[in-house]
Amino acid sequence: MKCWMNVLRPGALSSIQDLGREGFRSSGVPLSGAMDIWAARAANLLVENEPTAAVIEFTLSGPTISFNDDTVVAFTGSRFQVTGPRAIPWNRSVYVRASEILSLDFTAQGARGFLAVRGGFDVPMVLGSRSTYLRGGWGGFCGRALKAGDAVPIHDVGPIVFRERRLRDGLFPRHRNNVCLRVLPGPQWGDFTSQSQETFLATEYQVSTDCDRMGIRLQGPLLKHVTQPDIWPEGIVTGAIQVPANGQPIILCSDQPVTGGYTKIATVVGADLSYLAYLKPGDKIRFSPCCLADAGMAWLKREQDLREGVI
Amino acid sequence: MDIDYQWVSEGAVLAVMNEQALEVAAKGALALYLRLMKLELPEITEIVPGAGSVLIFVRHDLSDSGHFISRLRSFGPIEPVISGEKCRHHEIPVAYGGESGPDFDDVARQCRLSCDELVRLHSSVTYTVAFLGFSPGFPYMVGLPSLLQLPRLSKPRTSVPGGSIAIAGPFSGIYPQITPGGWRLLGRTEVSLFSPTSSPPALFAPGDSVRFVPV
Numbered sequence: 254m255k256c257w258m259n260v261l262r263p264g265a266l267s268s269i270q271d272l273g274r275e276g277f278r279s280s281g282v283p284l285s286g287a288m289d290i291w292a293a294r295a296a297n298l299l300v301e302n303e304p305t306a307a308v309i310e311f312t313l314s315g316p317t318i319s320f321n322d323d324t325v326v327a328f329t330g331s332r333f334q335v336t337g338p339r340a341i342p343w344n345r346s347v348y349v350r351a352s353e354i355l356s357l358d359f360t361a362q363g364a365r366g367f368l369a370v371r372g373g374f375d376v377p378m379v380l381g382s383r384s385t386y387l388r389g390g391w392g393g394f395c396g397r398a399l400k401a402g403d404a405v406p407i408h409d410v411g412p413i414v415f416r417e418r419r420l421r422d423g424l425f426p427r428h429r430n431n432v433c434l435r436v437l438p439g440p441q442w443g444d445f446t447s448q449s450q451e452t453f454l455a456t457e458y459q460v461s462t463d464c465d466r467m468g469i470r471l472q473g474p475l476l477k478h479v480t481q482p483d484i485w486p487e488g489i490v491t492g493a494i495q496v497p498a499n500g501q502p503i504i505l506c507s508d509q510p511v512t513g514g515y516t517k518i519a520t521v522v523g524a525d526l527s528y529l530a531y532l533k534p535g536d537k538i539r540f541s542p543c544c545l546a547d548a549g550m551a552w553l554k555r556e557q558d559l560r561e562g563v564i
Numbered sequence: 565m566d567i568d569y570q571w572v573s574e575g576a577v578l579a580v581m582n583e584q585a586l587e588v589a590a591k592g593a594l595a596l597y598l599r600l601m602k603l604e605l606p607e608i609t610e611i612v613p614g615a616g617s618v619l620i621f622v623r624h625d626l627s628d629s630g631h632f633i634s635r636l637r638s639f640g641p642i643e644p645v646i647s648g649e650k651c652r653h654h655e656i657p658v659a660y661g662g663e664s665g666p667d668f669d670d671v672a673r674q675c676r677l678s679c680d681e682l683v684r685l686h687s688s689v690t691y692t693v694a695f696l697g698f699s700p701g702f703p704y705m706v707g708l709p710s711l712l713q714l715p716r717l718s719k720p721r722t723s724v725p726g727g728s729i730a731i732a733g734p735f736s737g738i739y740p741q742i743t744p745g746g747w748r749l750l751g752r753t754e755v756s757l758f759s760p761t762s763s764p765p766a767l768f769a770p771g772d773s774v775r776f777v778p779v
Contacts, residue, residue: 275609275610276609276610277700277765278610278612278621279597279610279611279612279613279695279696279769279770280696280700280701280758280764280765280766280769281696281697281698281699281700281701281702281758281766282700282760282765282766283700379760379761380760380765386700386760388699389699389700389741389760391760392760437571437572437573437574439570439572440570440572440578440580485586485589485614485615485616485617486614486615486695486697486698486704487578487580487614487615487616487617487619488578488612488613488614488617488618488619488697489619490572490573490575490576490619490621492573493572510697510698510699511612511696511697512612512614512695512696512697512698512704513697517572520572520573522573522574523573523574523575523624545571545574545629546629548573548574549574549624549626549629551574552574552575552624553624553625556624
């Protein structure tokens with residue numbers, strides 16, 4: 254029987270994402286994908302999907318949904334307020350009956366949460382991924398955020414057998430509104446005055462209201478360039494921290510363009526990228542220097558934690 | 565030219581061409597990109613050329629990062645190229661000036677050219693696509709005559725029509741879809757530059773050659 258999810262209320266910004274669109278950056282196609290790939294993968298593991306299955310990423314206020322058939326879901330990421338009669342536990346597999354309404358409201362914690370459903374959302378694969386490229390209006394569900402009235406198809410995996418699964422306590426630290434992100438220097442670390450380099454590592458930055466899936470703009474003391482902020486356009490990794498002429502850093506996120514022409518003072522290490530998903534305006538960030546070996550170890554540790562994190 | 569390699573994250577190495585002239589550096593980056601694509605090293609997951617650099621994404625489970633960089637360094641210096649084996653040539657029809665090129669008259673005036681001379685000059689060269697970036701399918705082409713090398717607009721437009729042929733600094737480019745943009749718009753083409761459901765999705769690839777054909 255065909256399965257789908259009904260969207261009764263979409264929430265502020267809910268879109269289909271998976272682990273991102275690899276392999277087309279040299280054609281100018283951004284990675285996109287879930288802002289916290291660990292939470293997306295964990296949600297999929299809880300409902301016994303492949304880690305690459307498409308999930309819903311929801312932002313600031315969550316959706317109200319129902320399913321046309323019994324199914325199993327899981328919610329990960331920051332906890333959102335639950336309204337309506339059905340309780341929704343977080344970080345565990347949840348059995349949902351046909352037509353039962355799950356209703357999420359705002360979050361008092363971090364900005365985003367993730368929803369996986371048994372079988373994964375069945376939207377067309379575009380360039381090897383089901384992620385929505387919102388800026389381009391393609392991929393995911395019709396290339397856009399979900400709207401009231403949408404019926405999002407789900408892969409049919411046969412009769413539902415419910416198995417209780419949950420995440421180990423502490424696998425995902427509770428969101429705090431002040432975080433410390435480990436960074437590697439550069440690639441244009443040397444283009445900044447030594448005073449600005451010190452300032453960058455000593456400042457408690459504030460997240461501005463200008464933050465989205467492309468980038469998170471920070472407010473703090475101005476950073477000064479030795480010569481100028483422009484560089485020849487070059488490839489960018491997610492988590493790169495760009496500083497244009499106005500001296501205010503921007504942490505580049507999943508939907509960022511693949512090349513850019515501004516100096517980058519540092520890059521958030523891969524293991525800390527997931528914190529970017531939860532930052533809200535007013536949150537505070539400090540940066541701490543990290544070496545390449547430690548960055549590599551940190552990534553491997555997160556992988557191991559996830560492998561051992563579902564019980 | 566020599567190449568400097570640095571890890572920019574635990575999953576990516578940036579190879580920077582040691583060269584002051586942008587066009588030469590771009591052709592060096594193109595050469596490295598084409599060479600790495602041909603070698604198909606198992607550690608590499610993706611390669612993104614830039615104006616004078618190549619960003620090399622590697623597998624996170626790379627056990628020996630030092631060894632990988634040593635291997636890249638062992639390739640030695642690179643010679644600039646303008647093309648490769650699988651690169652294609654494109655003839656792009658362009659309607660210059662008028663509503664299609666809102667900055668055309670201003671560029672002609674600043675460069676002290678008549679309209680005919682500007683069309684002739686811009687369309688007289690064979691450009692090389694050095695890399696794609698900014699938005700899906702957007703080509704950064706080198707070969708723009710130095711007379712036409714003007715800075716970006718001081719005030720970018722919030723909306724540039726898709727198909728717009730544009731110039732800024734040493735580059736000529738084409739906006740594949742409507743986006744904000746600060747480049748100077750000379751004309752427009754009807755050719756489609758990007759479609760996510762096509763294979764390949766982008767019309768252009770690094771190393772392709774391009775001529776503009778006035779219509």
